[in-house]
Amino acid sequence: MRPVLLVAAQRTSTALLLARAAARRGLETYTLTGPHTLAALTGRPVHWYGGPLTADRVAGPAGLGLLEPPDDWLVRLPREFTARRIELTTLARAWTLPRPAFVKPPGDKSFPAAVYADGSRLPRTGERLGPDTPVLVGEVVHFAAEYRLFLLDRAVAAGSRYAVHGVLDVAPLAGERYERQVRRFAGRLLAAAGDLLPSAVTVDVGLLREPGTGRGRWAVVEANMPWFSHSYAAPPDAVLDVVLRAAGPLGRVSPADRPFLRPERPERPERSVGRE
Structure with a gap:
């Protein structure tokens, strides 16, 4: 069956460029507007471009295998490649920072990645955040x-x-x-x-x-x-090659990539924060 590029309802310039690139190689592009969109794609090979919170909701019904880098990848890198101190910790610990630091969530953009003057400036517990939320804290x-x-x-x-x-x-x-x-x-x-x-x-x-x-x-x-x-x-065509591999049918994920599959997460309301 003809493969599909499924994109979020909140269209971006990148989504538009990828849709055009997809059309050039015979993929159809569908915009996710509700459960009926997923129902119409039942049985078809689906690829995804859009936010991680929506992806968590559609991955199961769409049969998606979503690849992502490990939360601790930067921490595990040799210092020659980071050139600065970086720590993976929790939001609760980051709240106690006494000095300026660059703080970001590893992947889901649940709050803005930025330099914070100290831990008191970081977001507090909310609907999408909790004390155990993982964060990366880096030297400025x-x-x-x-x-x-x-x-x-x-x-x-x-x-x-x-x-x-x-x-x-x-x-x-x-x-x-x-x-x-x-x-x-x-x-x-x-x-x-x-x-x-x-x-x-x-x-x-x-x-x-x-x-x-x-x-x-x-x-x-x-x-x-x-x-x-x-x-x-x-170049959009080359970017599309990477996107199709990173977010496509779960059954096509190679054994080497399976450790990098995004785990299931509880549903949360979507909100785009910061750069894509």
Whole structure:
């Protein structure tokens, strides 16, 4: 049966680009507007692009296997690839932070990833948050330039610059001034830690400026799910290849990728926070 790209009702520029790329290769695109949408797709191979909270609700009925990087991936990386202190902890512990820190949820964007002056500025217990919510706490650093890489089978399938000095500044990776350095760093990263990631994943990397020296150092910013990552200026057809692998029929997930399947989560109301 003809495969389907299912997208969230809240359409984004990336979803529109992926829908056009999907049409070029014979996939139909459906917008999720309610239970009747899933009912109409019964028995068809479905792929997903959209938010993780909605994905948790539709994964079972749609038969989806959703790949995501482990919560502790950044923590497990050798320091040469992070260039800063990073800890995986709980929101309750993060509330006690006495100093500025960069704090983010590992994957579901349940609150904004940002530099918080101290733990008291972090969100408190709410409908979607609790003391045991996992968070990544990192040393505050400054990235001079940041790039999004869509990785497939331990290779860069597509990429884009998305920020310069923390300000949105989008440009294609191809021909960009740091393209060779980005690809070289990604190659070293994947050679050293590629087995810690699923076969389809999004990894952001950036150039850190060392204060007072003018020198730069490449480091990993974070890893994300391709099925909820903005493509920026990356080629949509190549991005679609990564999305289709990362969010497709559960029965097609390879044994090597099964440890990276997103576990079932209780239903929660959806709200998009921060960048895709």
